[in-house]
Amino acid sequence: MATSFKEALSTNKFIITSEVAPPKGTNLEKMLHHIDLLKDKVDGINVTDHQSSVMRFPSIGGCLSIKERGGEPILQMTCRDRNRLALQAELLLAYTRGIRNVLCLTGDAVPVGDHKEAKGVFDLDSTQLLKAVHLMESGKDLGGSNLEGSVEFCAGAIVTPEARPLDPQLIKFEKKVEAGAQFFQTQAIYDLDNFGKFMEYARKFHVKILAGIVLLSSARMAKYMTENVPGIFVPQNLIDELAAAPKGGALAKGIEIAGRMIAGLKKNAICDGVHIMAIGKEEVVPDILAAAGI
Amino acid sequence: MKSITRQKPFDEVKEHLSSFDRPFIVGCGTCTTMTRTGGLEQVVEMKDRLQGLNKRVSGWTVIPTACDEMAETAMKENRRALDDANCILAMTCALGVYRLGSYINHPVIPALDTLFIGVEDSPGHFHEVCMQCGQCILGETAGICPMTACHKGLVNGPCGGTNNGKCEVDKEKDCAWTLIYQRLKDQGRLELMRRYQPPRNFQAVPRPRIIKV
Ligand code: SF4
Ligand code: SF4
Numbered sequence: 001m002a003t004s005f006k007e008a009l010s011t012n013k014f015i016i017t018s019e020v021a022p023p024k025g026t027n028l029e030k031m032l033h034h035i036d037l038l039k040d041k042v043d044g045i046n047v048t049d050h051q052s053s054v055m056r057f058p059s060i061g062g063c064l065s066i067k068e069r070g071g072e073p074i075l076q077m078t079c080r081d082r083n084r085l086a087l088q089a090e091l092l093l094a095y096t097r098g099i100r101n102v103l104c105l106t107g108d109a110v111p112v113g114d115h116k117e118a119k120g121v122f123d124l125d126s127t128q129l130l131k132a133v134h135l136m137e138s139g140k141d142l143g144g145s146n147l148e149g150s151v152e153f154c155a156g157a158i159v160t161p162e163a164r165p166l167d168p169q170l171i172k173f174e175k176k177v178e179a180g181a182q183f184f185q186t187q188a189i190y191d192l193d194n195f196g197k198f199m200e201y202a203r204k205f206h207v208k209i210l211a212g213i214v215l216l217s218s219a220r221m222a223k224y225m226t227e228n229v230p231g232i233f234v235p236q237n238l239i240d241e242l243a244a245a246p247k248g249g250a251l252a253k254g255i256e257i258a259g260r261m262i263a264g265l266k267k268n269a270i271c272d273g274v275h276i277m278a279i280g281k282e283e284v285v286p287d288i289l290a291a292a293g294i
Numbered sequence: 295m296k297s298i299t300r301q302k303p304f305d306e307v308k309e310h311l312s313s314f315d316r317p318f319i320v321g322c323g324t325c326t327t328m329t330r331t332g333g334l335e336q337v338v339e340m341k342d343r344l345q346g347l348n349k350r351v352s353g354w355t356v357i358p359t360a361c362d363e364m365a366e367t368a369m370k371e372n373r374r375a376l377d378d379a380n381c382i383l384a385m386t387c388a389l390g391v392y393r394l395g396s397y398i399n400h401p402v403i404p405a406l407d408t409l410f411i412g413v414e415d416s417p418g419h420f421h422e423v424c425m426q427c428g429q430c431i432l433g434e435t436a437g438i439c440p441m442t443a444c445h446k447g448l449v450n451g452p453c454g455g456t457n458n459g460k461c462e463v464d465k466e467k468d469c470a471w472t473l474i475y476q477r478l479k480d481q482g483r484l485e486l487m488r489r490y491q492p493p494r495n496f497q498a499v500p501r502p503r504i505i506k507v
Contacts, residue, residue, distance in 0.1 A: 080446075084493060106453045109445050109463045120446060127450040128493050142493065160454040168475040171487050172451035178490065187454060230457035 005044040005072045005101045006154040009183055009208050014266045015273025016294065017074060017185065017210055018285050019046035020066075022057035031057075032065060034282040039071030041286055044101055046185070046275070049076040053113020060090060063099050074156070075099050078107025083123035084132065084142050091136060095151040103156045103185065104129040104176075127172070130155055130179035155180055159209075160187040160231035161198035170201070177205045185275040187231045188214035190238055192264060199270055208272040211265055215278045215288065216254040219243035255284055259291020266292070296413065297325040297361075297387035298420045299332065299406040308347065310403045311383065317344060317403075318372070318379035319354035320394060322386040327356070329420070331406050332385030340385060340405065352379035360390030369397045376400065428498025434486045436477035441494075443470035449491040 008015055020034045038045055047062030063073035075094050077087065091102065110120040124132065132142055139150040157176040163169040173184070184202075189195040189211050202209050214232070216222045219242040222234040238257060245253035262274050278285050311317060319337050326332030334356050341351045353375030357368040369376065376382075381401045384391045388408040395402040410422040425442045431449065432439055441447045445463045452471035455462025459472040478484050499505065 106446060106448065109455065111463050122446045122448065123496065124493050125446070125448045125450050126453075127490065131490070131492075158454060163452075163454065163456055164458050165456075165472060165475070168452045168456070168471050168487070169454070171475070171484070175450055175488065175490060230455050230462055 003043075004154075005074065006182075008043040009154065009272075013043075013273075014294075015044075015208065015210055016042045016276065016289065017044040017046060017273070018042045018276040018278070018282070019048060019074075019076075020062060020282055021048045021051060021280070022059065022062045024054070024056045026057070028057070028065065031062060032069070035062075035066050035069055035071055037283060038285055039066065039069055041289060042072075042276075043273070044072045044074045046074040046076050046103060049078045049105070049107070050081060050113070051108070053080065053108045053110050053115070055113070055115055060094060060099070063094065064097055067098050072101070073099050074101040074103050076103045076105060077129065078105045079122050079124045079126065079129055080107030080110065080120055083121050087124060087129060088132060088136060088141055091133065091151055091153070092147075095153070100152065101154045101156070102133060103158070104133065104181070105158060126157055127175050127179045130157060130176060130181055134180040154182055156183040156185060157181040158187065159184050159202075161189055161195055162187065162191070162233050163231045173202075174205070177207055181207060183208040183210060183272075185210045186212040188212045188225070188229075188277070190232075190234045190261070192261065192270070196270055210273040210275040211261075211271045213258050213261060213274050213276045213288075215258050215276070215281055215284065216242055217279075217281060218250040218254070251281070251284070255287050255291050258288045259293075262288070262292035262294070266294075296328060296411070296420070297389060298409045298412045298422075299326055299329055299387050300409055301331050301336070301385075301406055302404070304343065307383070307403075307405050311344070311349065311381070314349075314381040314401070314403070316350045316352050316378060316380045317383045318352050318376055318381070318400075319344075319383045319405075320360060320368070320386060320390070321354070321356040322360035322390050323356050323358040324360075325387055326360075326385055326390075326406065328414070332356075337385055340383070344383075352376070357386075357390075360384070360386035361393050365390065365393040366397045369394070427494070427496075428503075429495050431491070434489065434491075435474050436481060436483070436486075438470060438474045438477065440470050440474060443468075443473070447494075449494060451487060 018038050020031050047059045049059040059076050063075045066073035104126045106126040110118050133153050133155045136151045139147050159173045219239050222239045225232045226234045242250050242253050321332040321337035337354050344351050358364050383403050383405050385405045391402050391404045412420040412422045414420050422442050427441050440449050456469040461467045461469045478487050
């Protein structure tokens with residue numbers, strides 16, 4: 001990776017990020033394979049942080065692997081599992097090991113995951129974590145002490161452009177911008193008209209917006225997400241398109257749809273880039289990029 | 295203000311009483327009567343069930359309020375039956391368990407789980423409105439407590455899990471931040487929601503929480 005994610009963000013280049021999920025266990029083979037597949041094709045690779053509150057190998061561990069293999073990691077940090085001491089400590093560790101990008105998240109609720117009786121921490125929230133990052137950049141910690149050696153990060157956050165109701169989310173978005181978010185990766189978007197409206201609004205702020213592209217692998221999955229995942233709505237025409245795919249061809253159709261959306265976003269300069277989430281099918285991300293003509 | 299309780303599964307009560315054959319049962323005339331977890335009817339029912347297990351219930355009483363000095367009076371009034379008992383089974387909230395334990399030397403076994411301090415919205419519907427955090431922000435959140443009503447205790451606005459105004463953990467529960475947003479909007483005070491809230495002081499009164507007034 002010749003340029004850092006931060007440098008890439010400062011250009012007018014259409015940014016591509018993707019993500020890998022660490023394993024539940026110590027066998028890193030699959031994650032490393034995905035990192036190798038992606039590292040030269042994207043501008044940054046997120047590593048999820050116990051996504052959906054399911055205990056896994058840590059995000060920072062995955063980020064270190066990306067570094068070792070010459071990629072550009074984006075450290076996902078949720079506030080669910082660590083209090084402010086642990087979060088700051090991890091930022092110190094990340095910085096000393098060359099990790100320069102952090103995505104500040106509140107985190108999913110504990111009961112949605114696989115350790116349902118665990119204590120949810122939420123000592124900080126995403127906005128406060130963003131502020132903490134910038135405070136540490138100024139050489140201080142949240143306790144008011146001076147740091148012996150500070151940090152420097154490109155800090156980002158997420159936004160859900162299709163949340164219902166939307167207005168409270170936009171207030172939160174603006175608070176994150178004020179707290180110093182430099183880039184946003186959005187929750188999955190499928191309706192480009194709706195997303196265009198969101199972008200008209202978001203353009204007023206000096207932040208880079210990467211549209212969330214979640215690979216649709218079947219009509220069933222698309223319907224499931226629409227019905228169950230907050231803020232995700234797959235329009236019926238896309239569900240129909242997937243359903244009409246020949247037997248065994250739904251995934252290929254999903255790749256085509258994702259590629260088409262990315263190409264459309266890029267061609268019309270609707271947003272600054274995309275964040276591709278293939279959820280378990282990371283090996284097809286290069287195909288999605290190819291389908292997008294990238 | 296009411297202490298909201300739920301009866302423990304009977305098997306758990308049985309397990310806790312396994313080494314006690316002569317319980318004395320105490321209910322409460324206030325909160326646990328209202329929640330029907332430790333009022334007269336439930337105390338009598340418990341007595342019958344324990345007798346069915348061949349326990350010799352030495353006596354029972356329902357104290358008007360088990361969390362104050364009335365507990366002491368009740369202990370005195372029932373001295374004889376208590377002398378005959380080898381434990382107290384408390385169908386009171388944990389405050390009552392604590393009170394009883396400070397007046398008498400017998401082990402006090404809770405028959406209920408104390409869930410939260412709540413209010414009754416409509417008959418039989420209780421909800422928690424305050425978790426006593428020690429740093430009240432209700433003035434900025436239109437009277438709805440995000441520490442309590444938001445699953446994650448977020449103070450800077452909603453998480454991305456809001457689903458049509460419901461909370462990501464439970465489709466039956468309202469998202470606190472949708473409610474706060476709505477009410478602030480109605481009051482023309484949305485600027486309060488835009489204001490950055492710094493990290494909370496979780497040590498406002500460090501535990502154990504004791505204060506002299
Ligand atoms: S902020 Fe909430 S928990 Fe804290 S005192 Fe006020 S109502 Fe109670
Ligand atoms: S959905 Fe609403 S109430 Fe539930 S955790 Fe998120 S912000 Fe809090």
